[in-house]
Amino acid sequence: MTTHGTAVAETDWERAVELVRGAGSVALACHVSPDGDALGSMLGFGLALRRAGVDVVASFGDREFVVPRLLRFLPGQDLLVEPAAYPPEPPLMITFDASTMARLGLLVPNAGKAGDLVVIDHHVSNTGFGSLHLVDPSAASTTVIVEELIHRLGLVIDRDVAACLYTGLVTDTGSFRYSATTPAAHAMAGRLIAAGLRPDEIARELWDRSPFAYLRVLGAALDHVTLEPAEAAGHGIVWTYVTRADRAAHALPYDEVEGVIDVVRRVDEADVAVVLKEADDGVWNVSTRSKGAIDVGRACTALGGGGHRSAAGFSSHVSPEETMDALRPHLRPPHPSA
Numbered sequence: 555m556t557t558h559g560t561a562v563a564e565t566d567w568e569r570a571v572e573l574v575r576g577a578g579s580v581a582l583a584c585h586v587s588p589d590g591d592a593l594g595s596m597l598g599f600g601l602a603l604r605r606a607g608v609d610v611v612a613s614f615g616d617r618e619f620v621v622p623r624l625l626r627f628l629p630g631q632d633l634l635v636e637p638a639a640y641p642p643e644p645p646l647m648i649t650f651d652a653s654t655m656a657r658l659g660l661l662v663p664n665a666g667k668a669g670d671l672v673v674i675d676h677h678v679s680n681t682g683f684g685s686l687h688l689v690d691p692s693a694a695s696t697t698v699i700v701e702e703l704i705h706r707l708g709l710v711i712d713r714d715v716a717a718c719l720y721t722g723l724v725t726d727t728g729s730f731r732y733s734a735t736t737p738a739a740h741a742m743a744g745r746l747i748a749a750g751l752r753p754d755e756i757a758r759e760l761w762d763r764s765p766f767a768y769l770r771v772l773g774a775a776l777d778h779v780t781l782e783p784a785e786a787a788g789h790g791i792v793w794t795y796v797t798r799a800d801r802a803a804h805a806l807p808y809d810e811v812e813g814v815i816d817v818v819r820r821v822d823e824a825d826v827a828v829v830l831k832e833a834d835d836g837v838w839n840v841s842t843r844s845k846g847a848i849d850v851g852r853a854c855t856a857l858g859g860g861g862h863r864s865a866a867g868f869s870s871h872v873s874p875e876e877t878m879d880a881l882r883p884h885l886r887p888p889h890p891s892a
C-alpha cells in the first residue's frame with residue numbers, strides 16, 4: 555500500500571525490508587530533544603519489531619536523558635536505553651526524524667560505526683547522511699513513512715503502535731491545521747483510530763493539560779512579548795522569551811514551555827512567531843513558526859539549526875536580543891529558485 559509520494563525509490567524500500575528481516579537485533583535512534591514525531595516514529599516502529607520477536611533498543615542522544623513530560627504517555631518507553639548503554643557498533647541502526655547526523659547528539663559515534671545506517675525522515679533539509687535513505691519531504695510526518703515500512707515488512711499495527719504513529723502525525727500537522735494536512739494524512743489517521751487508539755485521550759495528553767505554574771510562566775512571557783510589524787520584509791515578527799529564572803520562580807520544568815509558541819503565533823499582525831526558551835544549562839532553544847510568507851526553515855538552517863518552511867528551530871548561546879538581531883536579516887520570503 556503506497557500512502558504518499560514516490561520520493562523513496564522502490565529499490566530502497568526493498569533494501570530496507572531486506573535489512574530489517576535479516577537483522578537479529580536493531581538499534582533505533584531519534585533526534586535530540588525528541589518531539590512527538592521523533593519519539594512516536596521510533597517507539598511505534600520499535601514496538602512493531604519487538605512484537606515480531608526482534609531484539610530492539612531505542613534511544614536519543616541528550617546529555618540529560620529524560621522523555622519530555624508531554625510524551626510520557628506514549629507506549630513503548632521500556633524500549634528506551636540511555637546513550638551510555640547503546641550498542642557502540644550496532645550492525646543495523648535506524649534513525650527517525652533526524653535531518654542531520656548532528657541531531658543524533660551523543661549517539662553520533664554509534665551511528666558512525668553502524669554496519670548499516672538507515673535514515674527515515676521527512677525534512678527537505680535532510681543532508682543525506684547514512685547508507686540507506688527513506689526520506690520523503692512530502693510526508694506529513696516521519697510516522698507516515700514508518701507506517702508504510704511496517705506494512706511492507708508485514709508487521710502488525712496494534713493499538714499501541716497506532717498510538718505512537720498517530721502522535722507523530724497529529725503533532726507534525728498541528729492537529730491537522732498545518733499545510734501538510736492532506737487527504738492522505740486524514741486517511742492515515744482513520745486507519746490508526748480504527749486500530750483502537752483514543753484520539754481524545756492523546757489530544758488531552760499533548761495539548762490540554764499543564765501544571766498551574768505554566769499559567770504563571772506564560773503570563774511572564776506574554777508580559778514582555780514584542781510585535782515588530784515592519785520586520786520580516788513587512789510581514790511582521792512577534793516574539794518573546796522564557797528565562798530559566800522565570801521557570802525557577804514557579805518550579806516549572808523546561809519541557810512544560812513547548813506550548814508557548816502556539817499562543818504567540820496566533821497574532822494576526824505577524825507572519826513569523828519566535829519563542830526563545832532558556833534551558834537549565836543556559837542554552838537558548840529558539841522555536842520559529844511562519845504562516846507561509848517567510849521560510850523560517852531556511853533562516854534557522856543559516857543559523858546552525860534546521861526544520862521545515864513553516865516550523866523550525868536553532869540553538870543560541872547569546873541573549874534573546876542578540877539572537878533576534880542575528881535572526882531578523884534571515885527572515886525573508888522564500889527564494890523563487892529555492
Ligand code: AMP
Pocket residue numbers: 589657677840841842858859860861862865866867868869
Ligand atoms: P520546535 O520549535 O522545537 O517545535 O521545532 C520545530 C522544528 O524545527 C522541529 O520539528 C525540527 O524539525 C526543527 N528544529 C528545531 N530545533 C532544531 C535544531 N536545533 N536543529 C535542527 N532542527 C531543529
Ligand code: MN
Pocket residue numbers: 585589591592651
Ligand atoms: Mn521532530
Ligand code: MN
Pocket residue numbers: 591592651676695696726
Ligand atoms: Mn517530523
